[in-house]
Structure formats: C-alpha cells, structure tokens
Amino acid sequence: MAKIRTIARLDVKGPNLIKGVHLEGLRIVGDPNEFAARYYNEGADELLYMDIVASLYGRNNLTDVVRRTARNVFIPITVGGGIRSVQDAIEILRSGADKVAVNTAATKRPELITEISTRLGNQCMVLSIEAKKIADGKWEVYTDNGRERTGMDVVDWAVRGCELGAGEILLTSVDKEGTNKNFDIELIKAVTEKVNIPVIASGGMGATEHFVEAVKDADASAVAIADVLHFKKIGLQEIRNAAVEAGIDVRTR
Amino acid sequence: MTKKVTVVDYGVGNLFSVRGALEHLGAEVVMGKTPEDIRAADRLLLPGVGAFGDAMDDMVASGLISSTLEARGNGRPFLGICLGMQMLFDDSSEFGHHDGLAMIGGSVVAIPDIDSTGAKLRIPHVGWNELHPSAGADWSGTILDGVAERSTVYFVHSYMASPIDPSHRLADTIYGGHSISAVVQKDNVFGCQFHPEKSGEVGLKLISNFLAC
Numbered sequence: 001m002a003k004i005r006t007i008a009r010l011d012v013k014g015p016n017l018i019k020g021v022h023l024e025g026l027r028i029v030g031d032p033n034e035f036a037a038r039y040y041n042e043g044a045d046e047l048l049y050m051d052i053v054a055s056l057y058g059r060n061n062l063t064d065v066v067r068r069t070a071r072n073v074f075i076p077i078t079v080g081g082g083i084r085s086v087q088d089a090i091e092i093l094r095s096g097a098d099k100v101a102v103n104t105a106a107t108k109r110p111e112l113i114t115e116i117s118t119r120l121g122n123q124c125m126v127l128s129i130e131a132k133k134i135a136d137g138k139w140e141v142y143t144d145n146g147r148e149r150t151g152m153d154v155v156d157w158a159v160r161g162c163e164l165g166a167g168e169i170l171l172t173s174v175d176k177e178g179t180n181k182n183f184d185i186e187l188i189k190a191v192t193e194k195v196n197i198p199v200i201a202s203g204g205m206g207a208t209e210h211f212v213e214a215v216k217d218a219d220a221s222a223v224a225i226a227d228v229l230h231f232k233k234i235g236l237q238e239i240r241n242a243a244v245e246a247g248i249d250v251r252t253r
Numbered sequence: 254m255t256k257k258v259t260v261v262d263y264g265v266g267n268l269f270s271v272r273g274a275l276e277h278l279g280a281e282v283v284m285g286k287t288p289e290d291i292r293a294a295d296r297l298l299l300p301g302v303g304a305f306g307d308a309m310d311d312m313v314a315s316g317l318i319s320s321t322l323e324a325r326g327n328g329r330p331f332l333g334i335c336l337g338m339q340m341l342f343d344d345s346s347e348f349g350h351h352d353g354l355a356m357i358g359g360s361v362v363a364i365p366d367i368d369s370t371g372a373k374l375r376i377p378h379v380g381w382n383e384l385h386p387s388a389g390a391d392w393s394g395t396i397l398d399g400v401a402e403r404s405t406v407y408f409v410h411s412y413m414a415s416p417i418d419p420s421h422r423l424a425d426t427i428y429g430g431h432s433i434s435a436v437v438q439k440d441n442v443f444g445c446q447f448h449p450e451k452s453g454e455v456g457l458k459l460i461s462n463f464l465a466c
Contacts, residue, residue, distance in 0.1 A: 002380030002408065002428060040453075045381055045407075071273050076407055076451045093302070096269040098409070098451060118348075121303040121336075123377045123409040167377050167411075196366060198375045221375060251381045251405050 003251045004215050005045040005222035006239055007078075007200060008229055010035060011052045012062060018052070019230050020178055026052075029230045033068050039229065040073040042236040045251055047077045048101070048170070048200075048224055054082025055104055055144045063095040070096025080128050080170070086115050093124065101170050103128040104143040107150050107157070110164055117165030126200075127166035129154055131187050132174040139187055146174040158191045166197060170224065173203035178227055180206025188218035200224050208234060208242030215248050256464040259285040259294035263315035265302050271334065274450035278461050291320035296329055296466065301336025305345040305361060305412070308336055309353065318354070324442070325356050330466035331442045332396065335410065338437065338444030342414050357439045359416040369430025378413075378428045381405040381452075384435055387422035395423060396443050396462045397436060406435070406452035406459075414446065 010017050010032050017032040029035070036047055047069065051062045060082035070077060079092045080101030089100045100120075106112050106127060117125040130146055131139040131154045139154035158169055171191055173184035183204040192199045198221035201214040205225050214220040228234040243250040258275055260268060262284040272282050275298075285291045299321070301308050312318055324331050333341045342353045345361035353361070368374040383403045392398055408426065413433045416422050423443075424436035437444040443463070449456035 002378055002382045003405065005380050067269070070270050072277065074270075074274060074277075074451060074453050074456060076409070076448070094269055096273065098270070098448070119303065119307075122411060123379065124302070167409075168379060196373055196375055197377070198379050221379070 001249060003045075003249045004243065006236060006250065007046040007048050007222055007224040008036070008039040008044040009048040009050065009202060009224040009226040011050045011226065012065060013053050014061075017230065019227055032065050035230065036069045036073055039236065040075055043240065043251065044075065044236055046075055046222070047073065049077065049079045050101070051079070051081030052145050058082065059084075060088060060092060063092060066092065066095045066097050078126055080126070085112070086119050089116050089120060089124070093120065099124050099126050099168070101126040101128040103130060106161070107141060107143055107152065110160065113161055113164040113166050117167065122165050122167035125166050126168045126170050127158070127161035128170040128172070129158060129161075130172050130174050131184070133184065133187070137186065137190065139190070142174055146177070154187070155190050155194055159194050162195045162197055168198045168200060169195060170200045170202060176204030177202070179204055180227060180233075182206060182210045183214045183218070185213055185218050188214055188220050192219040198222060208239050211239055211243060212246040212248065215243070216246065255279065255281045257281045257283060257295045258464070259283045259290060259297050261291060261297060261299045261317055261321055262286050263308075263317055264311040265300055265308060268300055270450045271298065271300055274457060274460055278457060278464060280464050285317070288317060288320035291317055292323065294324075294329065296463065297321070297324050297331045299331070299333040299337035299340065301334065301338075301340055303336065305336065305339055305347040305353070306349060306351040308340060309351050312340070322354065322356065326440050328441055330463055332463050333442070333444040335446060335448055338446050339412060339414050341437070341442060341444050345412060347412050356442055357416060357421055357437060357444065358418060359414055359421075361412050361414045364411060364413050364428065364433065365431055367429070374429035377409055377411040378433070379409045380407070382408050382426040382428060384424045384426060387425050388419060390423045392423065395438055396445070396459050396466070397424060398462050400455060400458055404455045406447040406449065406455055408447045410446060414444065
C-alpha cells in the first residue's frame, strides 16, 4: 500500500513564506526555499507551494521559487495559485514542479481540468477545493483564497472534478485553516466517501491526533500541514511517530 | 571523468527535475534532439510525462525512434523513467490502444480500481511505496545495487507495465494487494516506474548507480 503522506504546505506571497489565520491576517515567516530544504531534510513526503496572491496579479509567480527548490530538494512539488490554462501548467511543470493545483479557474471553466489532465496526465492535475460549511453536512466551494463564493456544493464539485479527470483533490477547510483546532473531519469524510481518487486533507492541524483522525476516521490519503510546521509547534518526526503508534503506514526514516 | 547522460528529448516537458538530479550527482547532461545525438550517447535516459499515446506520437514526430531502438543490447546503459519505462513495452491501453517501443515484451494496463479484498482502491497510485525484489531477482550490479529491500520511492501513475518474461522484473511494489512492476531490466535496458529524481536519497542512489554502470 502506498504510505500516507505528510505534505508541507508553503503559502507564498512574492518572495516570502507567509502564514495566516482564516486566510486573513498574513504573517511573514521567512524564505520559502530555506523552509522547503529543512522540511525535505526532516522527511516531508511532498511540498505544496501556493501562490496566495496569484489571482490578484492574474498569474502564478512561483516559477523562480520552484526552480530554486527543485535544484536540491528531491521530493514531489505541487504548485497552486493562478493557474488558468494548460500553458500555465506546462510552464510550472517545466520549472521543476510535478503537479498543479487548480481552483478558481476550474470553477469558472471546468473543461480546464480535462484539458490539463489529457495533455499532462491526470497525475499532474490536482483539483484544489476550498470549502466553507453552510449547514450540517453541506459545504460551499470558495475561490480566491476563501474570498469569493461560487454557490457550488463541495461534494458535487469533487465528484464532477473526478469525472473530468482530476488525479487528486486538495481539500481545504476555510473555517478551520490556521486555527489549529483540527481539520473539518466531516468535510473530508463526505468527499472521500464519494470519490475514488486520493484526497489531501488541509486546514486545521494543531495536534498529532488531528492527523490520525483525518486518516483513520476520514480516509484522507495525505495531509497538508503548514502552521504547526512553520511556527515549529510540532515537527515532522513527531507526526510520523504518532502515526506509527496509531497503526498508520507512513514513510519512516 | 564526468559521466555523460543523453536525455532523449522528444518534446516531453518537466525535464528540469531529471536534469537537476543528474547534475546534482555531477553528470553532464546532453539533450539528445537528433539521431546522431542518440547514437553518440554513452548512456541514454528516456523520460516521460503525460499520456502514452501522445508521448509515442511525439517520439515518432521527433524522428528519434530508430536511433533509440539501436541502443537495445549495445551494452550502454539505458534507463526509462515513469512513462519512459512504460514506453519500453509493446503497447498500452491508456486512452485507446497504442504501440510502444517494444524493447521489453509485455503490455501496459490500467491498475485495478479495486483492491485484492474487493474494496475501492484509489487511482492514481500516488505516494511513497516499498520496493521488493521480484522472484529470483538479484539487485547487485544493477541500478538497485546497494538499495535496501523495502526502501521507499515515489510513485504516481494510473497504468502499470506487465513484463511477459518474469526474469525482466527486478523490483515490485504492492498497491491494494496487487503486485506492480517497479523496476525492470533486459540486458542494458532498465525501466523504473517511480520517479528516482523525486525519491529523495534512495532515488539519487539509483541514479548514481545508473551513472556508474
């Protein structure tokens, strides 16, 4: 069985690694490449770079950061933020990334999912979904980093994304992101039950138990972690140890 | 002496990471765009990303097929990575039937979407998974020389190559109870389904073995 993955998520604004709470109130944490290298050395399974102001500038600006990281970090890199076309995706892959995460552009033009996965392979195409709870068991798809509503239902959109050719889903809880108060477990479960592609849980990790729950209770195939790593609250080794103890198969060093 | 690697450049993207890993290990990377480049190679690397059919169409359009096929049995190391490994085989059923390079006998088929117990199996197979020696396989002297059994490497694929001759299987991985061919070898031709350039230290070890061949 492929092991459950710990993915270090790095939100980038210009040259800086940043972190925010509820996708507002950004704090500069440091140099993304330095953090990326450290997480690689500490055994992160993948890196996820999100350009969080891409939609404001109309494009993804991470190719330089990715290029520098890919020079000496030999684990998969996913890049998201402002990807609008197959050509954007190609440029990002050419700079050393392995997968692209698409949110806003796919909600506006779902055919983009098919275009990217057909041209580049579905394993390169990650559908990024930002979810905000609107009622029990119901979540709405948001875009532009949690700022814009779409009126779409998250689970329906996830299923549709699968049918259109997405290879993975990156599922971020807008409500829980940056709170350290656990993932939205019900959200993750609602999606993993309906799709047959891997789902990456994101948003809310505050304790190693949260990781265990996301995997064992909600069937996440991977967990994206930002806050606790960047602010050194929990280390990757600690997360791995807790996973092993809970009987979860993870890559051990 | 600097080891030279010629990458068969038939128009596929994302060669940055492969080059990066090779250069990190001190190799000189040559982009092979013409049949002459391919014939002059000390060792060849066939990369691949995307869909089998498109990649083979690109190979045909590049005019590099004959020179690439000449590498069979010529004693010089040849490594196909990911889709590049799949292209070594006779054919694939991804998005319809497509012929491959037929350098190793066998077909490329979809990874089953149910596991061996009948439960849902998520496809693509994404993530780090363990390498096990195939029956009767000896890793010494191959690109897996010095790699520990059960080392993990990074896979991301929906289709898998199935060698007809079991002696061509060097390493397998298990996903959903199914045995998936991870590393294959026929004479000087090697294939690796996972991404060695994205598999940390184990991947770099495999690449440095390829350089040392």
